[in-house]
Amino acid sequence: MSALVECRGLTRVYHKGDQEIRPLDELDLDVDEGTFTALMGPSGSGKTTLLNLVAGIDRATSGTLRVEGVELGALSNTELARWRAHTIGYVFQLYHLVPVLTAYENVELPLLLRDDTRRERHRKVAAALELVGLADRHDHFPRQLSGGQEQRVALARAIVTDPRIIVADEPTGDLDAAAADAILDLLGALRRELGKTLLMVTHDPRAAAHADRVIHLEKGRIVAAAAATS
Amino acid sequence: MKLLPWDYGVRNLLRAPGRTALGAGGVALVTALLVTAAAFVRGMNGSLAETGGLRNVILLGAGSEDSVERSEVKAGVAGIVAASVPGIEERLGVPYVSPEINVALVVNVDGQERQASFRGVTDAAYLVHPQVRIVEGRAPRAGELLVGRFAAARLDVPDERLAVGRSVDIDGRPWTIAGRFEAPGTVLDAEIWCDAQELRVATRRETLSGIVLTLADDAQTDDLDLFTKQRLDLELVALPERGYYARLHDFLAPVRAMVWTTALLVAGAALLGGIDTMHASFAARIRELATLRALGFANGAIALSLVQEALLTAALGALVGAACVLPLDGLAVRVSMGAFGLRVDGTALALGLGAACGVGLLGSLPAAWRCLRMELVAALRAD
Ligand SMILES: Nc1ncnc2c1ncn2[C@@H]1O[C@H](COP(=O)(O)OP(=O)(O)OP(=O)(O)O)[C@@H](O)[C@H]1O
Ligand SMILES: [Mg+2]
Numbered sequence: 001m002s003a004l005v006e007c008r009g010l011t012r013v014y015h016k017g018d019q020e021i022r023p024l025d026e027l028d029l030d031v032d033e034g035t036f037t038a039l040m041g042p043s044g045s046g047k048t049t050l051l052n053l054v055a056g057i058d059r060a061t062s063g064t065l066r067v068e069g070v071e072l073g074a075l076s077n078t079e080l081a082r083w084r085a086h087t088i089g090y091v092f093q094l095y096h097l098v099p100v101l102t103a104y105e106n107v108e109l110p111l112l113l114r115d116d117t118r119r120e121r122h123r124k125v126a127a128a129l130e131l132v133g134l135a136d137r138h139d140h141f142p143r144q145l146s147g148g149q150e151q152r153v154a155l156a157r158a159i160v161t162d163p164r165i166i167v168a169d170e171p172t173g174d175l176d177a178a179a180a181d182a183i184l185d186l187l188g189a190l191r192r193e194l195g196k197t198l199l200m201v202t203h204d205p206r207a208a209a210h211a212d213r214v215i216h217l218e219k220g221r222i223v224a225a226a227a228a229t230s
Numbered sequence: 231m232k233l234l235p236w237d238y239g240v241r242n243l244l245r246a247p248g249r250t251a252l253g254a255g256g257v258a259l260v261t262a263l264l265v266t267a268a269a270f271v272r273g274m275n276g277s278l279a280e281t282g283g284l285r286n287v288i289l290l291g292a293g294s295e296d297s298v299e300r301s302e303v304k305a306g307v308a309g310i311v312a313a314s315v316p317g318i319e320e321r322l323g324v325p326y327v328s329p330e331i332n333v334a335l336v337v338n339v340d341g342q343e344r345q346a347s348f349r350g351v352t353d354a355a356y357l358v359h360p361q362v363r364i365v366e367g368r369a370p371r372a373g374e375l376l377v378g379r380f381a382a383a384r385l386d387v388p389d390e391r392l393a394v395g396r397s398v399d400i401d402g403r404p405w406t407i408a409g410r411f412e413a414p415g416t417v418l419d420a421e422i423w424c425d426a427q428e429l430r431v432a433t434r435r436e437t438l439s440g441i442v443l444t445l446a447d448d449a450q451t452d453d454l455d456l457f458t459k460q461r462l463d464l465e466l467v468a469l470p471e472r473g474y475y476a477r478l479h480d481f482l483a484p485v486r487a488m489v490w491t492t493a494l495l496v497a498g499a500a501l502l503g504g505i506d507t508m509h510a511s512f513a514a515r516i517r518e519l520a521t522l523r524a525l526g527f528a529n530g531a532i533a534l535s536l537v538q539e540a541l542l543t544a545a546l547g548a549l550v551g552a553a554c555v556l557p558l559d560g561l562a563v564r565v566s567m568g569a570f571g572l573r574v575d576g577t578a579l580a581l582g583l584g585a586a587c588g589v590g591l592l593g594s595l596p597a598a599w600r601c602l603r604m605e606l607v608a609a610l611r612a613d
Binding site for chain 1: 232233234235238241242244245517518520521522523524525526527528606607610
């Protein structure tokens with residue numbers, strides 16, 4: 001059986017003036033369904049770039065990327081947008097909450113792209129906020145939340161659509177140890193109980209320990225891959 | 231296409247109330263200007279289009295079809311016409327035949343010399359010009375004047391200066407104002423009326439300018455045409471009164487063109503400014519817009535929400551702008567040929583409001599497009 005995510009010779013090149021930046025360089029990577037993979041590496045090593053490609057919000061310069069058997073490079077922008085709305089939950093490194101919307105409305109946003117009724121949406125949003133421990137913060141605007149709470153709203157927004165793949169860019173970066181553990185336990189449970197496939201960027205070895213596999217990136221290449229010890 | 235919640239746009243307007251107020255203020259100015267321009271043109275056009283009675287015919291001296299002020303008709307002709315042309319309206323045996331003298335005279339108001347349009351009339355004038363309503367005082371007798379409601383504007387003097395009981399000098403002789411009239415939406419509003427006989431004496435002229443008559447309901451102009459052809463000795467030409475004023479309308483085409491050009495230039499400048507303002511406002515939210523795209527919202531849905539924001543702002547500004555110029559309705563405006571009232575009517579308002587929404591739409595679309603065509607990951611990283 002082939003992997004859920006299949007990267008072959010994946011390369012991303014940015015041009016800044018006449019300078020060429022290559023955050024991903026001929027990367028080969030397979031991620032199996034129902035696994036929890038941690039991505040580590042120094043700043044600028046291409047972790048976010050890889051997540052963006054897998055999540056379908058960026059396009060590779062060369063190489064192929066197949067997710068669920070779909071060749072992402074072959075989709076039009078509109079098809080890609082629809083695909084990611086149904087397949088991917090993304091926890092952004094900088095949360096990217098919409099400031100004029102409440103926590104509840106932020107989490108509801110991706111559901112508006114589906115055919116859920118208002119009631120179904122309410123049930124799902126309430127459940128997601130409950131899962132991240134923010135059941136009492138429905139009506140708070142992002143500016144009324146702490147950094148850690150914002151991060152948890154971002155996680156709730158990523159899981160509310162029940163996506164097959166969750167990508168998270170340092171989802172515990174702004175949390176204290178206890179809150180971070182709660183989130184990592186939640187991610188672990190999503191994998192164990194619901195069979196989600198998780199791809200998480202982290203700088204924190206303790207967070208990486210929750211994953212089944214840790215991949216180290218450096219200058220856009222994999223330098224080491226190991227099964228996690230825990 | 232799945233849309234963003236309607237109130238997302240509204241909340242964004244409230245997020246930066248200063249910017250919203252500024253944008254709406256700009257639109258308000260443009261709307262006020264456009265409505266005023268439209269009210270000006272409509273007032274001017276309307277006064278010319280509605281002056282002539284539908285069944286009125288004006289008899290002028292042959293060769294003076296373009297200007298009643300240059301026309302000369304012998305004094306006795308009115309009686310001949312009344313007696314020999316069939317099909318003229320009458321009431322209680324009085325035929326609707328009004329001999330008139332139209333002349334531009336210099337009036338001395340407190341030492342200031344001013345040009346005014348005079349119409350020397352008889353009692354029949356009130357029959358053939360039913361729009362004229364004396365609103366104060368009475369019809370003029372010897373040495374008296376009846377002034378239209380915009381006559382003061384035409385003379386460029388304050389309205390009170392032409393109040394009933396005051397007087398002005400013509401040719402060194404004082405004339406007292408006996409009454410005031412209004413004839414809404416017509417050029418008559420800017421005129422000064424007096425007795426035709428008196429005016430002939432004062433201007434030392436032998437002739438009339440023309441004769442205005444009203445035909446009976448079913449009458450045709452054929453009889454009149456026949457009359458003017460049979461009585462070549464009278465040297466008359468018959469024109470429908472509406473047609474006469476419609477010709478004046480053509481002479482004013484350059485004035486209208488100038489008004490519209492100015493209004494369009496200002497609206498165009500406002501549009502360019504609007505595109506810039508809206509782009510700045512959208513660009514400030516570039517990361518947020520990118521987030522919506524990343525979540526899977528189509529560019530079209532996001533653009534629609536941005537356009538909705540702009541249209542709301544524009545509509546708000548347009549209402550304020552329109553409300554500000556509403557009181558200008560009926561305000562007297564002086565132009566070289568006379569004076570008329572601004573006409574802030576439904577058409578003028580619709581034009582201003584429509585143009586404002588056009589500015590909102592045309593201004594926001596390119597701004598939205600510039601923000602949304604940016605590469606998604608680059609927009610997500612923007613600060
Ligand atoms: N849109 C872009 N345009 C230009 N350069 C980019 C763009 N996105 C990423 N880069 C560059 O690519 C390199 C890798 O960026 P990336 O965000 O993937 O790093 P990262 O591993 O996530 O780092 P960090 O741990 O700091 O988040 C960096 O040098 C970055 O400046
Ligand atoms: Mg990163």
